[in-house]
Amino acid sequence: MANSIGKRILLGFSAVVVVLVALGVYALGQVGAVRDTTDAIVGRDIAMARLLDDLANKSRELGMLRRDAVIAYLSKSGQGGRPEDILPAWTRTAGDIENLLGDLTRSADSYRTSSRLPERAAIWKQLSDAGNESAGLFRELRPRAEGLFALITANDMAGVEARSAELNGRQATFIKSVANVRNVLDQSVIAGQRSITDLYDRTRLSIGLTLAACVILALLVTYIISRAVVRPLESVMAFAERVGGGDLTGRLEVRGSDEIERLARALNGMVVGLTDLARTNRAATADMTAAAAEIRASAQQQAASVEEQFAAVQETAATVDEITHSGAQIGARAAEVIATAQNTAQTSRSGLRATTDSAKAMDAIREQAEAVAGNIVSLSEKTQTIGEIITTVNDISERTHLLALNAAIEAAAAGESGRSFAVVASEMKLLADQAKGATAQVRTILSEIQRGINTSVMLTEEAVKRTTVGKARIDTAQRTIEETSARAEESVHTFQQIVASTNQQQLGIEQVMGALQNIRQASQQTAAGTREVETASANLTELAQTMTTLSERYRY
The missing domain is CATH 1.10.287.950 (Methyl-accepting chemotaxis protein)
Structure with a gap:
């Protein structure tokens, strides 16, 4: 134990300062974690939402191109249309859809492995499965649609009508699967919001507990300083007042070697x-x-x-x-x-x-x-x-x-x-x-x-x-x-x-x-x-x- 009162006070306040600095560092770390988590959740959700929007738009565009080709073929006998001009655009759109489906599954797998929250990882797993399902449906849909264009080229009107009815059903199923993927993403957004709220509540609770511990430590340091400094000073002041009144019969009791004890010895x-x-x-x-x-x-x-x-x-x-x-x-x-x-x-x-x-x-x-x-x-x-x-x-x-x-x-x-x-x-x-x-x-x-x-x-x-x-x-x-x-x-x-x-x-x-x-x-x-x-x-x-x-x- 230090003999100097100044060292005691310095030690007490140093402890309070260290706790305050630790609290500040911890609070900054928690705030940084909340910010990083929020940025990750929001950034991934927005990127995935944009990808799904592009996929839905391309899917609708693909169906419209196929219908335009069928309509052009059916009207060709009466008006002389050219459905084969639509085939290159349909092929490009189909290739874009395959690329988007591949990006969807790869992004979902990457987010699942790097996710900090188990609930979000499970949702990313569901999203990857749904994306794979949509990719399977599209792989079945694309050759059937290419067969439709072959029937159009062969001028098989009966086959075109039968294949077109079948493709309408498959197209609706594929679009529904894409919508299902979007629903899973919406669940991911909701789960992310809950995760952010929970992380914020935990951070606020931990900072509050640390602040309470700092207050308790400050009160403890105040009590120790009061017991080590204020009470001995009060006894010394009382003795000085008696001496000032003319009473030279008393003496102060000296026990230690700190400043107050040296003051008592001097008095x-x-x-x-x-x-x-x-x-x-x-x-x-x-x-x-x-x-x-x-x-x-x-x-x-x-x-x-x-x-x-x-x-x-x-x-x-x-x-x-x-x-x-x-x-x-x-x-x-x-x-x-x-x-x-x-x-x-x-x-x-x-x-x-x-x-x-x-x-x-x-x-x-x-x-x-x-x-x-x-x-x-x-x-x-x-x-x-x-x-x-x-x-x-x-x-x-x-x-x-x-x-x-x-x-x-x-x-x-x-x-x-x-x-x-x-x-x-x-x-x-x-x-x-x-x-x-x-x-x-x-x-x-x-x-x-x-x-x-x-x-x-x-x-x-x-x-x-x-x-x-x-x-x-x-x-x-x-x-x-x-x-x-x-x-x-x-x-x-x-x-x-x-x-x-x-x-x-x-x-x-x-x-x-x-x-x-x-x-x-x-x-x-x-x-x-x-x-x-x-x-x-x-x-x-x-x-x-x-x-x-x-x-x-x-x-x-």
């Missing part, structure tokens, strides 16, 4: 320690009361001397504070001078940056002006090209005008037939006049553009010259501002050295003031400490009385 040791503590506490309380009285008297004497020392330190601190205030005013004035000098230097640096930016801007303006001049020169060259094009267009318009004049003369000479050509010549003359006028306007506009371009070139050159002059002036101003900024920086350094000396003096005064402050704070802390000691001694006296009361609470 017994704690009670022993509390008993010793209570005895020691009563003895120490009286000594503490006497010592608290002596400490209180000493603290009162020390408080009086500390108050005298604190008054002297206050007077010295007031004098040093006045010296510190004067030094602070000197430092403030020096700081203002440094701030003014720094502002001057900052202004100089700002002016220097501004002149530098202005110089860069003047260079950019000069470069842009030179680029504009280049663009204007290129534009002037393009206007000259346009002028040449306009000259060419003007020449074309003059030639067109001359051509139109000649066309008009030719049209006038042609008389009435040249009237339409005269209109065209007039339009060409008008178009030539318009083109000539347009070229004159464009030439005027180009002249104005050329004058504007020349003016722009002159202005751009003037702007470049002025930009160069402005750049030189800005360079001069930049050098002047650099000299001013350097002198301002020197002034700032000089004032900073003066302020550093003043700050060192002020620092020394502040150190003296800090030392006085520390002495004053130490005096205040000492006075507060003496008051706290006095209060602590009073509290110590009260604590001794309280401890006496608490120690009297325990019984041992």
Whole structure:
């Protein structure tokens, strides 16, 4: 048996988990068996039903083909029919029926040998016997039917009529046997449904019994855990409550070595320690009361001397504070001078940056002006090209005008037939006049553009010259501002050295003031400490009385 309560609980729950897992595996197995059995029963019944449906359809088709052949033969003498055309279809159908009967018996024998249920195996045996019976009837029916076709070929009408009547009876017997096989299959379906129901009931019963066993095991584990853990814990809690009430006379009984027994052993040791503590506490309380009285008297004497020392330190601190205030005013004035000098230097640096930016801007303006001049020169060259094009267009318009004049003369000479050509010549003359006028306007506009371009070139050159002059002036101003900024920086350094000396003096005064402050704070802390000691001694006296009361609470 395990000594640890944790191991006991783990063992109990492990058993429950194992049972639950086993139950789940068993239930899954039973459900799988039900499913497999159901699939097998339903699949076999459906396959056999389809086979029987095909067999019944082929049997009816075979009888219809035979009757059609007889009817065709009997009507042949009057209407000239061809019953021999039906023979190939009848032969194929007969072959299909033989194959279906063979499949029927083979499937029934296979299902009988692999069936899990005895009742289903017996039914499959009946189905195989019925199928064999139907196969025997068909083997008797087929040669008789083939003989009928031989009689038809021999044109034996009397034999055909006699054989046809006989085959009708045999056909009915064969179809009845097929129907009997279907009845046996219906019994198999009913037996399968009963088997599935029985298997489901058995599975549900077995799962229910296993679940009940699991519940009983869980209750048993709960009882064992309650007996091994809860009851010992209740006794330990009762003992702890008695100890909390001040009863140190009892002890717990220790029998084993599990967690609760170790807790009981620890509680017994704690009670022993509390008993010793209570005895020691009563003895120490009286000594503490006497010592608290002596400490209180000493603290009162020390408080009086500390108050005298604190008054002297206050007077010295007031004098040093006045010296510190004067030094602070000197430092403030020096700081203002440094701030003014720094502002001057900052202004100089700002002016220097501004002149530098202005110089860069003047260079950019000069470069842009030179680029504009280049663009204007290129534009002037393009206007000259346009002028040449306009000259060419003007020449074309003059030639067109001359051509139109000649066309008009030719049209006038042609008389009435040249009237339409005269209109065209007039339009060409008008178009030539318009083109000539347009070229004159464009030439005027180009002249104005050329004058504007020349003016722009002159202005751009003037702007470049002025930009160069402005750049030189800005360079001069930049050098002047650099000299001013350097002198301002020197002034700032000089004032900073003066302020550093003043700050060192002020620092020394502040150190003296800090030392006085520390002495004053130490005096205040000492006075507060003496008051706290006095209060602590009073509290110590009260604590001794309280401890006496608490120690009297325990019984041992």
